[in-house]
Amino acid sequence: MLSVRQVTQRFGGITALEDVSFSIGKDLITGIIGPNGAGKTTLFNIVTGIYIPTSGSVLLGDKDISRLPSEKRAYLGMVRTFQNIELFGKMTVLENVMVGLHSKSSSGFLACAFKMPWHLREERRIRDNAMRWLKFTGIADLAQQEAANLPFGKGRLLEIARALALEPKILLMDEPAAGLNSKETHELSLLIRKIREMGVTVVLVEHDMELVMDICDSIVVLNLGRKLAEGTPRVIQENPEVVAAYLGEE
């Protein structure tokens, strides 16, 4: 589904990632973990198109997407969420999800300004679809609220709804449990499983070990910019190097 091949990223004299390679299987939930400064966020930003790697490549299917801007990746079925939730604050909850359907619609300036019939049909479809995703994530009752007024947990759900509206093949989540209480984290784990069951490949960078070990099918461990280990949660938990580098700290 997604492969990272020999990716190296340097910022000036600092090497954030060095020669990292791994593959992510289709329809699986894969966790990327590692202590602070391991290069998780950098890796995430490379995979999602915020950074262009110094060397190496990222493949989606068999297509090299390393140099593709984020908006083009959306059309290929890749979408992400953000650690500090990036909502469109001044828009309503419903409108936020409607933006998620941007790549699934095509009306231009003129069709929109003159309210052409096909544009109005498209708008209805966008609205109905967006509502469907709000229901899926359980926040349909908040549809007309301004997004900036949502509590953090609901904002996280909205971000997920907005991402799902693209009907992605692969969903990348940057610390989805950060800032959530234990009840919300539990609901999140159920939601992530539900997303996987729809045939969406899920990748998450996460600090919450309990969540990662609970829901991930496969885990990639980074340490100091290098890949330390890769495998199922059980294998990772028993890997002495990982325990020393990461789990041992706690």
Place this chain on the structure above:
Amino acid sequence: MKHTVVKFIIFAALILLVPLIFSGGYMMNVLVFVGINTMLAVALNLLLGFTGQISLGQAAFFGLGAYVSGVLTASHSVNPWLAMVIAAISIGLIAFFIGFPILKLKGHYLAMATLGLGIIVYIIFNETVELTGGPSGLSGIPNLSLGNLAFDNDYKNYYLIWTFTLVIMLLSINLVNSRIGRALRAIHDSEVAARVMGVNARLLKVQVFTLSAVVSSLAGSLYAHTMTFISPASFGFNFSIELVTMVIIGGLGSIYGSFLGAVLLTLLPEILRAFQDYDIVIYGLLLILMTMFMPGGLVLGIPGLVSRLMPKKPVERGEHA
């Protein structure tokens, strides 16, 4: 949806009825300017209020529209309507190609670049004396006409200008409540998230910049044909700033707000004339007070004021208009 349509119809009807109150006279002339300024403020609001991209050079596109129309009709006897179209297309193209490099800049840097653009164009108006008449201006621009109907007085011009203004307002309201409008507002709130959603932010910014230039150019052409005389002084840096003020005072991201801003900033100097030498001081003070106490602009400030005076009633969030 229906709600926005009704609101617009009422608004348009009121606008068209205004001349019944002020039949002719100086006030009609001022109200023609309100129309032109509304058009310009709406154009800037699409860029500044909705997309969050500043332009301190809007007067340049307004002036270019006026001069292309003026020079083509006064010096080359081109049909005014044709000249208006030529102006809009050529200025649209200029804006489109300038837009790509300029809109890569953000925030203060974009402000500086558009400011520079405005100043360069202003200098061109002044220095190309043979073409534009330089600082002493360009006269002899014909009025627009439709068959036998010549738009040669304030009353007729009021309907001419406001027809254009209302159409532009309606199209803008449609636009901002559509897929494109949501994408623009998304860019405003979080460009990085908008791009992740598949919004081609770079192209959209250039497109809305171009749209805003084309509407400003139309306003410029209409201005030239209504005034029949233009000079560079109308298209300087001050006017660009005045337009930004209209958009902010009226309400960022509100089409009706731009109308309110244009009304206020066009009428206020006329009303304050009674205070003679102190008018500019009062003008400045009022603007400061309004930005302090109505940070959302008139469009939110006036209902806010009303609801403070009236018994409480829950305010529901409507569509963007």
